Each structure stands twice: as C-alpha cells, then as structure tokens.
Amino acid sequence: MNETREVVVLRYGHRPGRDDRMTTHVGLTARALGADRVIFPDNAGQSAETVRDITGRFGGPFAVELREDQKAIVRDFEGVVVHLTMYGEQVQDVAGAIREAVGLDEPDVLGEASAPRDLLVVVGGEKVPWALYERADFNVGVTNQPHSEVAGLAVFLDRLFDGAELDREWADADRRVVPEATGKTVVDADGDSEGTRGDSEGDGEDSEGDGEDSEGDGEDESDEPDDRD
Amino acid sequence: MNETREVVVLRYGHRPGRDDRMTTHVGLTARALGADRVIFPDNAGQSAETVRDITGRFGGPFAVELREDQKAIVRDFEGVVVHLTMYGEQVQDVAGAIREAVGLDEPDVLGEASAPRDLLVVVGGEKVPWALYERADFNVGVTNQPHSEVAGLAVFLDRLFDGAELDREWADADRRVVPEATGKTVVDADGDSEGTRGDSEGDGEDSEGDGEDSEGDGEDESDEPDDRD
Incomplete structure (x- = not known):
C-alpha cells in the first residue's frame, strides 16, 4: 500500500493437500488487507496460482512468491520481523510499538514520524523453529487463545494499518x-x-x-x- | 461476553471433508473473538468436537450447536441479523450502525444507550440462498475483495466489540x-x-x-x- 515501505507476509511451512486452503486464505487475506507481497513455501504452488488469479481479476499491485529458503528469509530480512503466535505479547499492547517501528505512527505536533521500514509478518503453518521466536522483533498474539492463523493475520493487519487498508484502491482490475x-x-x-x-x-x-x-x-x-x- | 446480549455465529453450509478446517476455524475464531455461541450445520460434527475440546481446555463460556435448520434459524432469529459477504456494504461504513442496533454504542452524555439486542452473524460456506440477503438487516463486506470468511469474521468481531473482546476473561479453563x-x-x-x-x-x-x-x-x-x- 505504500511506495516506501513494503509489508510482506511469509507463510511459514505448508503441507500440500492438507494446508492448501489455509495457505490460499493466508495469501488472499494478505492481499485484501493491505500487504504488498506474500511468500509461500515452494511446495504451495497451487495456492500461489489461486492468489495470482484473484489478483489478475480483482487488481493489485500484489506479488506472490514461492521460495524454498524460509529460514533464510526470516534471518536476513532487513526490517522489522513480526511473528504471529498465540504465545506472544498481546496485539493490543504492542501494535503501537510496531507501528512506530515501521514509521506508521502519526507524528506528534512537534515530533517527527519514524522513517519507513519494511515489515515481515510471519504466519506459522507447520511447527516453526524456536529460532523464529528469537529472531522476531515482536512475537504477537491476537488473543492468547488457539484459533486461526488467518483470523490472527486479519486482525493484525487491520490494526497495523488502523483501518486505512479498507480504503485502498486497486489497479489493473x-x-x-x-x-x-x-x-x-x-x-x-x-x-x-x-x-x-x-x-x-x-x-x-x-x-x-x-x-x-x-x-x-x-x-x-x-x-x-x-x-x- | 455479555449477560444480556448474545452474539451468535452461524456457519451457513458445510461440505464434510473439504470444509472441515475452515468450519473449525470459523468456530474457534468466533470463540476467541468474543461470540457466545456458534451454530454449525449438523454434518459438521467433527468441527464441533474440536471447538468443544478447545473450550474444555482453554475455557468459556462458549456454546457449540449442531443444527439442521439453517434457513429457519435465520428466518426466525429474534434480533439483528448480519450477513458477511463480499457484496455487502463496507464494514467501516456500517459498524457504527450495527453497534447501535444491538446496544453496543456508547451513550452520549445526555443520551441513552440502545437496549441490548441479540446478534446473529451469518458466515457463508457453500452457496447461500438469495433470501439470506433479503432477510439480513445488514449485508456487510470486510473489503469487497474475495478473501477468507475466517478473516472477515475476525475483523468484523474485532470492530463490533471495538477491541474489548481481546480483554475478556475465561472461566473453567x-x-x-x-x-x-x-x-x-x-x-x-x-x-x-x-x-x-x-x-x-x-x-x-x-x-x-x-x-x-x-x-x-x-x-x-x-x-x-x-x-x-
């Protein structure tokens, strides 16, 4: 949604067959709610095709990538890393700090907005390694209850963008x-x-x-x- | 979440096998994000079992029902009916009116809050009948983009309760x-x-x-x- 800051959603882990629909829904939710790009594991080609098809018909810009190197993507990401997990800090407590870290906060009258930084939002699928908890700048729980990674992603993005994503316009639809x-x-x-x-x-x-x-x-x-x- | 107003989520339609996970996630999202009860079609027994199991371990109160008569539930519901659909009015435009209709709005200093009314939130699964569009008091789109009914339900509930659902306490966990x-x-x-x-x-x-x-x-x-x- 922003030319100077990219918000990327990484679906961590995918079991072909069993996870196809959940992974597709992660991608479509990322697109609909303001992310710029989604990265799927390279075995999620079917989900990637569906999300690209929707983007072709309903507009973008929105990019879909298939990548093998999930661990390296997280490790080497140049920007802020958020990991959505039911064990994390509560989203209502940390959303402000995350907005500030990526420069989405509104500046005070006399203050200055933070510089825009890219944001990687990691959505767990299969079991994720402990290193991800340690690498993440923020481990975030949308409630600390077991529910749905799609629901968690949706609420997180809506709060990250403070609703502005609902008014975005679509090109090439x-x-x-x-x-x-x-x-x-x-x-x-x-x-x-x-x-x-x-x-x-x-x-x-x-x-x-x-x-x-x-x-x-x-x-x-x-x-x-x-x-x- | 409220003794005087019940928020019920109805999963409309379910294809056993194919929809099991989505229906389960609808139920768990309803529970985690503040609804009081979920109603599944009677062929979604597996999803009901999973949601009940989570409620038993992580707490409630939260009720899970299996019902055959989806159409009658909507038709006869005594309260406000919201139907989540990508064709509906935008959630950012109608959330205030819905809060007011069920008595969740804050009263003005000199005004009076609306009386609490029950709310039925219908989440489409399989194709839903046109009569549902006509019966609904509000057809609501969380974006007018195709994405995920789980994501739509999550954002809707978060905005309905204005975040208060994130602070709810759980009994009998x-x-x-x-x-x-x-x-x-x-x-x-x-x-x-x-x-x-x-x-x-x-x-x-x-x-x-x-x-x-x-x-x-x-x-x-x-x-x-x-x-x-």
Whole structure:
C-alpha cells in the first residue's frame, strides 16, 4: 500500500493437500488487507496460482512468491520481523510499538514520524523453529487463545494499518464489486455503470441492486474463492 | 461476553471433508473473538468436537450447536441479523450502525444507550440462498475483495466489540497461555506460577520464558489447533 515501505507476509511451512486452503486464505487475506507481497513455501504452488488469479481479476499491485529458503528469509530480512503466535505479547499492547517501528505512527505536533521500514509478518503453518521466536522483533498474539492463523493475520493487519487498508484502491482490475445493502453487483473495473460511486468509498446510501452487470443468480459463493482442491 | 446480549455465529453450509478446517476455524475464531455461541450445520460434527475440546481446555463460556435448520434459524432469529459477504456494504461504513442496533454504542452524555439486542452473524460456506440477503438487516463486506470468511469474521468481531473482546476473561479453563515477548509459557489456569501477571492484561514487560510449566520444546504448533482431518 505504500511506495516506501513494503509489508510482506511469509507463510511459514505448508503441507500440500492438507494446508492448501489455509495457505490460499493466508495469501488472499494478505492481499485484501493491505500487504504488498506474500511468500509461500515452494511446495504451495497451487495456492500461489489461486492468489495470482484473484489478483489478475480483482487488481493489485500484489506479488506472490514461492521460495524454498524460509529460514533464510526470516534471518536476513532487513526490517522489522513480526511473528504471529498465540504465545506472544498481546496485539493490543504492542501494535503501537510496531507501528512506530515501521514509521506508521502519526507524528506528534512537534515530533517527527519514524522513517519507513519494511515489515515481515510471519504466519506459522507447520511447527516453526524456536529460532523464529528469537529472531522476531515482536512475537504477537491476537488473543492468547488457539484459533486461526488467518483470523490472527486479519486482525493484525487491520490494526497495523488502523483501518486505512479498507480504503485502498486497486489497479489493473478486470472487475469490481459495488458495495450495497442488498445486492450482488459486479461491474467492469474500467466501465463503471454507476459512475457516481467511488472506487472504495461507500456513500452510506442503501442502493438496491439494479441487476445491471449483476451476478445475482440467487446463489452466492460468499467471500471464499474456489481454490480447486 | 455479555449477560444480556448474545452474539451468535452461524456457519451457513458445510461440505464434510473439504470444509472441515475452515468450519473449525470459523468456530474457534468466533470463540476467541468474543461470540457466545456458534451454530454449525449438523454434518459438521467433527468441527464441533474440536471447538468443544478447545473450550474444555482453554475455557468459556462458549456454546457449540449442531443444527439442521439453517434457513429457519435465520428466518426466525429474534434480533439483528448480519450477513458477511463480499457484496455487502463496507464494514467501516456500517459498524457504527450495527453497534447501535444491538446496544453496543456508547451513550452520549445526555443520551441513552440502545437496549441490548441479540446478534446473529451469518458466515457463508457453500452457496447461500438469495433470501439470506433479503432477510439480513445488514449485508456487510470486510473489503469487497474475495478473501477468507475466517478473516472477515475476525475483523468484523474485532470492530463490533471495538477491541474489548481481546480483554475478556475465561472461566473453567484448564490452562492459560502467558503472553510474553519471547517464550511459550502455559500455566495451570488455577495455579498461576506468575501471580503478578493479570489474566488478560499485558504489563508491557519483556518477560523471558523461565521454562516453568513451559511447553517450549523448540517447536511450535502456531495458533492452529489440530483438527484431526
């Protein structure tokens, strides 16, 4: 979302078959909630394909990488490393410090904002090595309860960006969903049939779907794309 | 989280096998982020068992139900119905109205808070019927991008409760994770070896794991429990 600071999500570990959907959802959540890039283990090619496909249709910029060297990526990362884990410090306690460390904090009236620094957010899949806890600048728990790495990533990114990610605009999209109170309207990204509606700014109006360009066929696929497993 | 208002998450649709992990994660996310109850379709018994098991170990109160009559639950719900969908109004635009509708808004100095009302949050799995869009009081999109129903639920609950869910306390837990900067410490819930640390209030100190009662074996299972699929 920012030209001077890259936010990268690393999915650490992947078991083909069993983890396909979770890894896909980590990638799509990273994209939708403001990260610039996701790195998957090199055995997660199917998930990478799905995330690239969504990016091609719904826009970017967003990069998907397959890499073998998970440990080296973390070790050598030049920037701030956050590791999401249920054993970590509570997100509500450390989000401010993380924002400050990467230069996302608002400067005081007389102060100066920190310089932008890149951020690596590590999302555990398979068991992660203890060295990751030690290398991480912040081990962060979104609650200290067992739940979902996708949920943890989502809440973390929303708090990191303080909601600004929800208003980001998308480039090179083929299509765009028009937010509305009751309806399922998708328009061509460059041929908006509802010219008065901004790309990412809701106007609060209750717009009833007019059926134009609508995929409303009485059924819905919800937020979840098919990842072909 | 509240004695006078129940927040219920309904997982709409479930394909055994393929959806087991996603449904489990919906349930665990609902529990961890402040809902009082989750309802799964009656063919999601395995996911229900996993969520109940986590609740037994890490505490509640949190209820898990298996129900056949998804449509009737939505139709007959006495309270506010929110349907999470990528086609809906943007969460940043409607969260305030939803908080107000269920009595979670803060009253003005001279005003009066709305009466508490129950809330049903519907999370789509398989294709959902068009009637759900029409019945819902709010169709809500956490971004209008395709990503993950687990991520959408997490951000929605965090914004619904305005972060208060992160400080909730757990009853009848066997064990409790101690949040810390570098470590993986789990203590008996009623035999806290670190008496000065509150149940859910981080003190910001960098506590190094002392190894007591620690599960730190150099490996981590991350936030994700094994759901035995």
